[in-house]
Amino acid sequence: MPQKVTIATVARRARVSRQTVSNVINSPQVVREETRRRVLQAIDDLGYRASQAARLMRTGRSRLIAARIEPTRDGITGSVLDRFLHGLTETAESAGYRVLVYTAAGADREIAAYEALVASYDLDGFVLTGTKHADPRVSWLAARDVAFVAFGRAWDQPDRHPWVDVDGADGTAQATRHLIDTGHRRIGYVGWPEGSGVGDDRRAGWLAAMRDAALDTGRERRVPDGIGEGAAALRALLDAADPPTAVVCCSDSLALGALPVARGVDPPVAVIGFDDTPVAPAVGLSSVSQPLAGAAACCVDLLAGLLDGRSQQAPSHVLLRPTLVLRHSG
Amino acid sequence: MPQKVTIATVARRARVSRQTVSNVINSPQVVREETRRRVLQAIDDLGYRASQAARLMRTGRSRLIAARIEPTRDGITGSVLDRFLHGLTETAESAGYRVLVYTAAGADREIAAYEALVASYDLDGFVLTGTKHADPRVSWLAARDVAFVAFGRAWDQPDRHPWVDVDGADGTAQATRHLIDTGHRRIGYVGWPEGSGVGDDRRAGWLAAMRDAALDTGRERRVPDGIGEGAAALRALLDAADPPTAVVCCSDSLALGALPVARGVDPPVAVIGFDDTPVAPAVGLSSVSQPLAGAAACCVDLLAGLLDGRSQQAPSHVLLRPTLVLRHSG
DNA sequence: TATGACGTTTTGAACGATCAAGGGGGCGAG
DNA sequence: CTCGCCCCCTTGATCGTTCAAAACGTCATA
Numbered sequence: 001m002p003q004k005v006t007i008a009t010v011a012r013r014a015r016v017s018r019q020t021v022s023n024v025i026n027s028p029q030v031v032r033e034e035t036r037r038r039v040l041q042a043i044d045d046l047g048y049r050a051s052q053a054a055r056l057m058r059t060g061r062s063r064l065i066a067a068r069i070e071p072t073r074d075g076i077t078g079s080v081l082d083r084f085l086h087g088l089t090e091t092a093e094s095a096g097y098r099v100l101v102y103t104a105a106g107a108d109r110e111i112a113a114y115e116a117l118v119a120s121y122d123l124d125g126f127v128l129t130g131t132k133h134a135d136p137r138v139s140w141l142a143a144r145d146v147a148f149v150a151f152g153r154a155w156d157q158p159d160r161h162p163w164v165d166v167d168g169a170d171g172t173a174q175a176t177r178h179l180i181d182t183g184h185r186r187i188g189y190v191g192w193p194e195g196s197g198v199g200d201d202r203r204a205g206w207l208a209a210m211r212d213a214a215l216d217t218g219r220e221r222r223v224p225d226g227i228g229e230g231a232a233a234l235r236a237l238l239d240a241a242d243p244p245t246a247v248v249c250c251s252d253s254l255a256l257g258a259l260p261v262a263r264g265v266d267p268p269v270a271v272i273g274f275d276d277t278p279v280a281p282a283v284g285l286s287s288v289s290q291p292l293a294g295a296a297a298c299c300v301d302l303l304a305g306l307l308d309g310r311s312q313q314a315p316s317h318v319l320l321r322p323t324l325v326l327r328h329s330g
Numbered sequence: 331m332p333q334k335v336t337i338a339t340v341a342r343r344a345r346v347s348r349q350t351v352s353n354v355i356n357s358p359q360v361v362r363e364e365t366r367r368r369v370l371q372a373i374d375d376l377g378y379r380a381s382q383a384a385r386l387m388r389t390g391r392s393r394l395i396a397a398r399i400e401p402t403r404d405g406i407t408g409s410v411l412d413r414f415l416h417g418l419t420e421t422a423e424s425a426g427y428r429v430l431v432y433t434a435a436g437a438d439r440e441i442a443a444y445e446a447l448v449a450s451y452d453l454d455g456f457v458l459t460g461t462k463h464a465d466p467r468v469s470w471l472a473a474r475d476v477a478f479v480a481f482g483r484a485w486d487q488p489d490r491h492p493w494v495d496v497d498g499a500d501g502t503a504q505a506t507r508h509l510i511d512t513g514h515r516r517i518g519y520v521g522w523p524e525g526s527g528v529g530d531d532r533r534a535g536w537l538a539a540m541r542d543a544a545l546d547t548g549r550e551r552r553v554p555d556g557i558g559e560g561a562a563a564l565r566a567l568l569d570a571a572d573p574p575t576a577v578v579c580c581s582d583s584l585a586l587g588a589l590p591v592a593r594g595v596d597p598p599v600a601v602i603g604f605d606d607t608p609v610a611p612a613v614g615l616s617s618v619s620q621p622l623a624g625a626a627a628c629c630v631d632l633l634a635g636l637l638d639g640r641s642q643q644a645p646s647h648v649l650l651r652p653t654l655v656l657r658h659s660g
Numbered sequence: 661t662a663t664g665a666c667g668t669t670t671t672g673a674a675c676g677a678t679c680a681a682g683g684g685g686g687c688g689a690g
Numbered sequence: 691c692t693c694g695c696c697c698c699c700t701t702g703a704t705c706g707t708t709c710a711a712a713a714c715g716t717c718a719t720a
Binding site: 016017018019020023030031032035054056057058059060 | 667668669670671674675676677
Binding site for chain 2: 675676677678679
């Protein structure tokens with residue numbers, strides 16, 4: 001059993017004081033070159049690694065960021081956050097941070113979770129996902145001066161806090177333009193009910209692309225997310241006069257429901273989904289793919305900037321472009 | 331900005347010493363009832379929460395456990411681990427632990443990750459997933475006396491370390507018996523190549539159920555995991571004389587590939603997958619569902635038992651039964 | 661020769677908790 | 691009355707690190 005190697009062990013070996021070892025690590029420029037080398041050699045020989053706990057105690061910085069993981073809902077949308085989490089963890093590691101995950105049932109429970117996490121573990125920052133209008137979490141964190149970045153923009157007040165988001169309107173616009181380019185003229189849209197920032201944004205992209213091409217925007221259904229809902233919505237659109245020859249969907253769940261309906265008519269209706277979830281390649285569904293790893297990396301960068309004192313000024317925002325992934329369905 | 335409230339703040343307010351407050355928290359039985367109440371009141375009034383960092387420094391226990399998250403492979407199998415992680419986090423929270431996630435590219439990189447995590451963050455334990463024969467991670471952790479529990483049994487030496495697993499053979503046996511009960515006699519199997527513990531185990535269940543019913547076990551294909559592979563395997567089985575009327579698959583990926591092929595013949599071939607991934611409900615695939623939340627809870631229990639000194643004796647093992655989820659396909 | 665400044669290194673204290681040992685009051689036994 | 695014991699509580703030291711300030715040697719300047 002190897003003895004625990006502390007900064008004092010290193011100091012003895014390099015024949016310097018504790019503080020000099022600390023300086024070699026944290027402010028190398030104040031240490032003479034030769035001493036620095038001797039200390040580094042000792043660190044290497046002994047396999048020394050600074051104890052985060054002790055460091056945290058003195059500095060108050062834990063180098064830990066928290067991310068929430070959702071209770072796997074229908075499993076389709078959930079995978080988006082999982083991929084995001086993976087990107088987050090990877091980037092955080094290379095920035096010297098670690099990711100702690102937590103769960104929370106509702107918004108108030110989530111605030112209770114913050115309370116515990118900040119007080120007991122001295123978390124440095126949070127990455128929020130799925131922010132809503134006037135999100136209570138945002139207020140709480142802002143009031144306590146806890147650093148955070150949201151994945152999802154602040155819909156009501158864009159400058160309220162730093163965020164990273166994917167341009168949903170651009171994604172649906174790409175999808176719509178692709179359908180137009182391949183000859184479709186009657187292009188429908190199946191989206192979520194009005195009021196969700198994300199849903200309205202995605203709808204706006206379809207709307208804009210249709211108007212740009214001077215096409216009719218009447219073929220539209222707004223329904224709650226779900227596979228059954230998607231199927232029903234497309235059926236309704238097909239029952240009308242002059243039915244669409246293609247539909248853009250607000251999510252893969254909706255698109256997945258629409259797909260069998262679309263393939264049941266001749267010629268098949270083209271379908272494009274949103275999020276490029278794992279089901280999409282499995283069933284040959286074209287879909288708009290969010291750059292989740294990139295978004296996660298941006299979140300970490302922003303958060304690290306906040307924590308390391310850089311970019312103290314105005315909240316920063318990043319808007320990323322999604323890409324259209326084409327498969328059989330569109 | 332509220333002052334930071336430490337054990338000393340509480341002590342002053344309750345007019346006792348630091349140690350008494352500590353005792354109220356950690357060994358309440360040594361404190362007089364009335365004093366205890368006064369201290370608890372003070373803790374409540376001030377909203378005091380013990381600093382994990384300081385506690386860790388003294389006790390060496392971080393109350394942090396680590397779990398690896400995979401680089402989202404095909405996204406289908408990945409979701410199993412994601413659901414497991416969610417269960418892990420939830421149970422850990424109620425047991426007073428937190429989950430730190432990390433990534434690692436290969437097995438050697440993973441050991442480097444352990445090194446860093448144990449040394450810098452004093453992690454209390456690990457939950458391993460996807461253990462293999464003679465896993466180097468197991469040896470490393472055992473050599474360092476780091477507590478860990480594996481999700482996935484120790485195939486070569488069952489008593490090597492504590493594990494929790496799902497009885498794959500029981501799952502495929504359930505699936506096979508269900509097919510037999512619904513009238514099928516020529517039941518095929520599409521599985522992974524020999525040599526993987528999980529794959530061989532699942533195959534054994536089909537084999538046993540078929541032999542119990544004195545049915546022919548000749549209709550079998552062993553191929554790498556994948557959607558295309560599943561489709562090809564079923565096609566090959568159907569091309570033979572006396573083709574199967576139903577197939578049990580070793581994974582949802584294989585089943586998902588087999589499904590369109592199965593539905594393309596008349597009458598359709600019944601297909602049952604394994605893992606009940608999010609795609610399964612989406613496409614109406616029957617599948618064997620692993621109790622992932624339960625498995626995660628068992629892992630935490632075992633690990634907590636190890637860490638809290640209980641059950642020091644022999645490694646414990648838990649084998650859980652999966653359940654068959656029936657949908658259109660079988 | 662003393663003084664100040666500079667570059668580098670060392671020393672003491674602190675972060676917030678727990679451990680180990682010490683202390684005082686009450687009470688029964690010698 | 692004194693001793694010992696038990697119960698309950700307090701005091702000092704400690705975990706490993708960084709902060710703040712002091713100390714050291716060297717050198718230029720007055």
